[in-house]
Amino acid sequence: MxxxxxxxxxxxxxxxxxxxxxxxxxxxxxxxxxxxxxxxxxxxxxxxxxxxxxxxxxxxxxxxxxxxxxxxxxxxxxxxxxxxxxxxxxxxxxxxxxxxxxxxxxxxxxxxxxxxxxDQHDWFKRAIAEGPGSPFRDRYHFRPGQGADGELPPNDWPSIFGGPAWTRVEDGEWYLHLFAPEQPDFNWEHxxxxxxxxxxxxxxxxxxxxxxxxxxxxxxxxxxxxxxxxxxxxxxxxxxxxxxxxxxxxxxxxxxxxxxxxxxxxxxxxxxxxxxxxxxxxxxxxxxxxxxxxxxxxxxxxxxxxxxxxxxxxxxxxxxxxxxxxxxxxxxxxxxxxxxxxxxxxxxxxxxxxxxxxxxxxxxxxxxxxxxxxxxxxxxxxxxxxxxxxxxxxxxxxxxxxxxxxxxxxxxxxxxxxxxxxxxxxxxxxxxxxxxxxxxxxxxxxxxxxxxxxxxxxxxxxxxxxxxxxxxxALAIRRDNPALAPTDNLTWVSAPAGILAFDRSAPGVPGFRCTVNMGAEPVEIGRPGEILLASGPLEGDPDNIILPPDTTVWWSVAR
Structure with missing residues (x-):
């Protein structure tokens, strides 16, 4: 990188x-x-x-x-x-x-x-009780069905939870529900x-x-x-x-x-x-x-x-x-x-x-x-x-x-x-x-x-x-470290394959670095600064950190 x-x-x-x-x-x-x-x-x-x-x-x-x-x-x-x-x-x-x-x-x-x-909302219950032509049906999506007797859904939309997105009521009309039949969709044009x-x-x-x-x-x-x-x-x-x-x-x-x-x-x-x-x-x-x-x-x-x-x-x-x-x-x-x-x-x-x-x-x-x-x-x-x-x-x-x-x-x-x-x-x-x-x-x-x-x-x-x-x-450091202020600053740092590393900074304060090993093997990364936090045990000596797989380290980096 x-x-x-x-x-x-x-x-x-x-x-x-x-x-x-x-x-x-x-x-x-x-x-x-x-x-x-x-x-x-x-x-x-x-x-x-x-x-x-x-x-x-x-x-x-x-x-x-x-x-x-x-x-x-x-x-x-x-x-x-x-x-x-x-x-x-x-x-x-x-x-x-x-x-x-x-x-x-x-x-x-x-x-x-x-x-x-x-479907137990008062509007929907009134839409069902009052039947076709009820003004409450306009607040949802009621439609006649397709086919000779309206026996088919109004369109081919599927429910996210499986099956068609339409359910037929006793009077023959269908209503739309992108989720469960108990969850009729509102008509937001109304x-x-x-x-x-x-x-x-x-x-x-x-x-x-x-x-x-x-x-x-x-x-x-x-x-x-x-x-x-x-x-x-x-x-x-x-x-x-x-x-x-x-x-x-x-x-x-x-x-x-x-x-x-x-x-x-x-x-x-x-x-x-x-x-x-x-x-x-x-x-x-x-x-x-x-x-x-x-x-x-x-x-x-x-x-x-x-x-x-x-x-x-x-x-x-x-x-x-x-x-x-x-x-x-x-x-x-x-x-x-x-x-x-x-x-x-x-x-x-x-x-x-x-x-x-x-x-x-x-x-x-x-x-x-x-x-x-x-x-x-x-x-x-x-x-x-x-x-x-x-x-x-x-x-x-x-x-x-x-x-x-x-x-x-x-x-x-x-x-x-x-x-x-x-x-x-x-x-x-x-x-x-x-x-x-x-x-x-x-x-x-x-x-x-x-x-x-x-x-x-x-x-x-x-x-x-x-x-x-x-x-x-981590939440305490995130809250108190000025380098992690609410800006979108992020600089990628050159790193070996499988390692993700980036810096964040703010004027006049020590920088912040995050280093993550997403690879399958330990990697020697040196020591860029003081360790603030590590997600797991580290290996190596004080000057040459060996970062194990699936481990993240936060550092304070001198500027």
Missing amino acids: TDQLIAPPTVEAPPASWWRNAVIYQIYPRSFADSNGDGIGDLPGISRRLPYLRDLGVDAVWLSPFYASPQADAGYDVSDYRTVDPIFGTVADAEELITGAHALGLRVIVDLVPNHSS PAVRDEFKTILRFWLDLGVDGFRVDVAHGMVKEAGLPDIGDTGEWHLLGAGESPFFDRDGVHEIYRDWRRILDEYPGERIAVAEAWAPTLARVANYVRGDELHQAFNFSYLGTAWNAHEQRAIIDESLAAMREVGAPTTWTLSNHDVVRHTTRLMQKVEGDAAGRKATAVDDEAGLRRGRAASALMLALPGSAYVYQGEELGLPEVIDLPPEARQDPAFHRATGQDGYRDGCRVPIPWSGAEAPYGFGPDGGGSWLPQPESWARLSVAAQAGVPGSTLELYRA
Whole structure:
């Protein structure tokens, strides 16, 4: 590799804002902490664990949906956007959580699900009850079927969860659902839908939330006429091909409206797009200066553990976001993909996020996962940490079929339904399940492995070399080191094959270097400066460090 300085920004750099360099911790509420012993995590449980997140060193928490829902898809089927599902608590509990987080210096981002509602939403129930011609049917996508008696779906669109994206109701009409039949898609051409979500935004902003993660942000607008897609093979949410139902240009008008609302509120409220698009340049459209603030970088998440590919996607990501003046985001795990301690050990073809995990060497997976985390946290921009990754949790691959609740697991085709493995409740303490997840005598909604006793928070807290302490140290350095300020400066450093190395710097302070061995053999790299952090044990002598495979080192470099 040759030295390379990434070009200066092509747009004027905006002022530093909290979200440009934030570390945001994703909480999957049903799997974080249970306060009442029913085996399901809840908002009071989260509130009681907020000091742990403060001590971890994150800047904000993002909560997956906790709204009223029949739970056909773990809360991503919302029946009432202005209340809390009783399994998670009450609106008062949500207010207490927000207030408590703010008192600890943490911001709160909540999930918003605008592409579809639950089939138990009042609008949809009225659309069904009132029959053809009901004005409520116009708020969704109801159509007559094809064929002599309308017995065929209106078009050939597939559901992401498998099967057709259409379900026929008793009166003969069909309705569109890009996900489960219990999740009918809204018609975003209807003004009532647009107005409704503006009021939903204001409801939660008035309660004090600091922003929204926008679910399926690329999916709300459909191509006029709902044309067939033809024989394009199997579709996945993680696919990035062009389609008439994803990444249509009309979504950007919606987000410009939302940005104006967010900007009305003090404290820099933000919105984050879960946007899958054919290219990073298309993803960048969602974070132009008058739209949303961040977009998840799924291209990075899906990149193989390979120095050449990692360098290429880092360069491409920084360049794409720089064009619109937005920060790049980085993430390795979330509630929809195999945990990276397992995924990065697999050779996955097709779906790079590795939806169906297979057995790997847990020790080797943890070593690589720790190295990947240290690399991610050294990159310029904002980082997302999924609950439990700071403990080094692996994917749970042996859940019994009767325990699984992912709706796609029970369908014949489409998204293959193995998301439950990353959603197993996290371990807090103790030698037996549920490891402090809830009160004594309670269980957990998904079974936890016996091996997780050694991975609990209590087992790792204060233990030198543990994954939890690695994250705490990395987040402290990231927060306090001026060279890691919220800019996109990054200079690649010449390194042997299999080694990825880059510098970051700020005027008047020592530089920062990150060195990662992604190869199969130890490599002698010398000693460029003082070691700040290492993801694993190092070899060699003080002057000639030998960097083992799957190891990342942070250095303070004299200037």
